[in-house]
Amino acid sequence: MSTLLVPYYEHPAVRPAAWAAILAAAPRLYGVVLNPASGPGHRPDAAFAETAARLRTAGVTLLGYSDTGYGRRPYEDVVRDLRRHREWYGTQGAFLDQVPSGIGESGHYERLTTAARTLGCVTLALNHGTPPHPAYAALADLLVTFEGPWAAYLRTPPQPRHYPSGVRVCHLVHGVPADADMAGAARERGAAVHCAVPGTGAHPWGTLPHGLDATG
Numbered sequence: 026m027s028t029l030l031v032p033y034y035e036h037p038a039v040r041p042a043a044w045a046a047i048l049a050a051a052p053r054l055y056g057v058v059l060n061p062a063s064g065p066g067h068r069p070d071a072a073f074a075e076t077a078a079r080l081r082t083a084g085v086t087l088l089g090y091s092d093t094g095y096g097r098r099p100y101e102d103v104v105r106d107l108r109r110h111r112e113w114y115g116t117q118g119a120f121l122d123q124v125p126s127g128i129g130e131s132g133h134y135e136r137l138t139t140a141a142r143t144l145g146c147v148t149l150a151l152n153h154g155t156p157p158h159p160a161y162a163a164l165a166d167l168l169v170t171f172e173g174p175w176a177a178y179l180r181t182p183p184q185p186r187h188y189p190s191g192v193r194v195c196h197l198v199h200g201v202p203a204d205a206d207m208a209g210a211a212r213e214r215g216a217a218v219h220c221a222v223p224g225t226g227a228h229p230w231g232t233l234p235h236g237l238d239a240t241g
Contacts, residue, residue: 028208030150030167030195030220031237032058032090032120034230037076044076046237051083055167055195055218056148058120060090065109077114086148089116093137095123096130104140111144118148118166126157131164138164150195162188167218171196174225175205184215193217199229207235 031054037044047057057080061073077087089110091103103121110116119141124134138149151157151165154172161168170184178198188194195218196211207221224232 027053027055028218029053029234030055030218031234032197032220032230033233034060037072043233046233048079048083050237051085054085056086056088056118058088058090059110059114059116064091064106065089065113069113074114081115086118087114087116088118088120088148088150089114090120090122092122093124095125096133100136103137107141107144107146119146120150120152122152124151124153126153126155128158128160131158131160134161134164156184159187162192165192167193167195169195169197173198174200175202178210181214183213186215195219200225201235203235
């Protein structure tokens with residue numbers, strides 16, 4: 026089972042060895058979050074397009090990143106992001122970031138995910154960063170129910186599962202020591218998909234997950 030989701034937010038022209046390491050790990054990947062410019066950007070990026078094509082050829086599912094601003098970002102802007110990701114980079118899915126966990130905004134996200142499916146997104150991930158209302162499980166294939174530092178993750182108890190069997194739970198953890206058993210910790214907390222990176226601070230997702238080695 027492919028259990029590793031990679032949100033790697035660095036440019037292929039600047040970090041070619043890191044992207045080569047991601048490509049080499051293709052059989053282990055649940056997917057890669059493609060994020061050229063806090064979204065698809067305003068115009069196609071040739072380096073990202075080439076990298077995306079190589080990943081697709083290797084069988085990797087690409088999820089186009091879009092920040093939804095906890096429901097405050099206009100519907101039209103998010104849908105435009107998803108359309109550009111599909112047209113410019115051939116993404117097969119979407120990674121919607123900053124998704125609220127309360128039931129009050131679920132209608133907005135039902136509209137967004139319906140639009141995403143209409144555009145051809147097969148795999149939808151919602152990043153709540155905390156356990157959401159069970160209603161969101163009807164909208165997504167992957168729910169991110171934890172995002173945060175390793176120290177906080179160790180204090181996180183197992184999360185009761187309120188989701189249908191077809192929906193997978195993901196935990197994104199940063200500041201993780203190289204010798205940590207992230208896979209075991211994720212299993213204990215009910216996550217079938219995970220990512221553990223050593224990075225800290227404001228941009229932890231500029232580092233590769235543990236187990237993916239890049240040189241040069």
